[in-house]
Amino acid sequence: MELELFNDQGCLTDEGLQALIAGSLDEMGRLEAAEHLAYCDRCLKRYTDLLSGEVLLEPPKDLSVPVRRGLMMNLMHTVWGRGVVAAAAVLLSLGMWHSGFFDYSGLNNHGPKLPAISQPSGFSQASDAFFDAFSAFRRGLSQTFTLSPATQEEGHSHET
Amino acid sequence: MTAAEFTILVQKHQGLVYTVCRQLTGDDHIAQDLAQETFLSAWKSIDRCPPGAQPQWLARIAANKAKDYLKSAWHRRVNAPGDEILALSGAPPESQPERQLSERAGAEELRELILALREPYRQVCILFFLEELPQPEIAARLGRPLRTVSSQIARARQMLQKQIKERSAGNNGTGTV
Numbered sequence: 001m002e003l004e005l006f007n008d009q010g011c012l013t014d015e016g017l018q019a020l021i022a023g024s025l026d027e028m029g030r031l032e033a034a035e036h037l038a039y040c041d042r043c044l045k046r047y048t049d050l051l052s053g054e055v056l057l058e059p060p061k062d063l064s065v066p067v068r069r070g071l072m073m074n075l076m077h078t079v080w081g082r083g084v085v086a087a088a089a090v091l092l093s094l095g096m097w098h099s100g101f102f103d104y105s106g107l108n109n110h111g112p113k114l115p116a117i118s119q120p121s122g123f124s125q126a127s128d129a130f131f132d133a134f135s136a137f138r139r140g141l142s143q144t145f146t147l148s149p150a151t152q153e154e155g156h157s158h159e160t
Numbered sequence: 161m162t163a164a165e166f167t168i169l170v171q172k173h174q175g176l177v178y179t180v181c182r183q184l185t186g187d188d189h190i191a192q193d194l195a196q197e198t199f200l201s202a203w204k205s206i207d208r209c210p211p212g213a214q215p216q217w218l219a220r221i222a223a224n225k226a227k228d229y230l231k232s233a234w235h236r237r238v239n240a241p242g243d244e245i246l247a248l249s250g251a252p253p254e255s256q257p258e259r260q261l262s263e264r265a266g267a268e269e270l271r272e273l274i275l276a277l278r279e280p281y282r283q284v285c286i287l288f289f290l291e292e293l294p295q296p297e298i299a300a301r302l303g304r305p306l307r308t309v310s311s312q313i314a315r316a317r318q319m320l321q322k323q324i325k326e327r328s329a330g331n332n333g334t335g336t337v
Contacts, residue, residue: 010302039308068170
């Protein structure tokens with residue numbers, strides 16, 4: 001019997017959600033499910049309620065490091081432009097190099113020694129302070145000048 | 161929210177966000193990229209996150225990212241040279257695709273096919289093809305975003321074309337036997 005992904009009201013069925021979690025939907029089914037979850041509060045709640053315990057996957061690596069790097073780049077790009085971002089990227093890389101971020105010498109014995117996020121190194125504390133200062137600066141700019149319609153629309157699109 | 165607070169939020173919810181991206185895209189690497197993009201987008205509008213609703217709010221952004229990725233992948237494949245959707249897009253502006261469909265299939269046959277469509281296409285197609293409502297009104301009636309309605313109509317149109325083509329091929333085959 002063919003899977004009924006949606007009911008007559010156009011909402012995801014329980015068996016459809018289970019199939020999504022089990023990874024048994026084809027690409028079209030996943031697209032339809034994603035499209036629906038992007039706007040339906042009720043189905044999104046049902047889906048996220050199911051995502052706990054063994055069902056929940058862990059990303060292969062901690063996402064907070066690349067996310068923080070991306071935020072820093074975005075922020076500087078917004079404020080200063082590409083040239084400074086390129087220079088800052090070089091400085092950041094050098095800083096990370098000196099802080100031992102890329103030190104994999106203990107890989108064979110103890111695995112890579114990434115700096116712990118919960119106990120920030122001197123470098124990550126400095127980058128946090130740098131980032132916070134930029135965030136405050138950007139927010140100050142936003143309050144001074146009205147946000148562009150494109151920026152406002154982008155924010156809305158995730159809340160519909 | 162400070163960078164340190166946001167880092168804690170990322171660490172707390174990265175499993176959920178990655179799981180949503182992984183289950184919707186079916187690919188580890190793409191899921192990692194989309195999960196990162198989800199948090200980058202979340203940061204931009206973090207002030208709008210309802211208190212206590214962070215998991216669902218992040219899951220919604222992740223679903224949006226996955227939807228955009230899957231849509232572009234689908235479009236790349238469907239709009240490949242040789243596909244019949246190009247024939248429709250290359251048609252003269254005055255000949256609307258739905259008119260082409262009904263001319264090929266006949267109004268009654270088209271109605272039959274639309275009523276037999278599965279959700280999420282059935283209601284949208286009844287309103288669009290049979291009741292001839294404009295897309296914004298359909299979006300308002302069904303409580304779906306306009307872009308979603310447009311995409312669903314485009315995909316349904318392709319499904320109908322395929323079915324009509326198969327039917328006419330079947331009829332021709334029957335006629336020759």
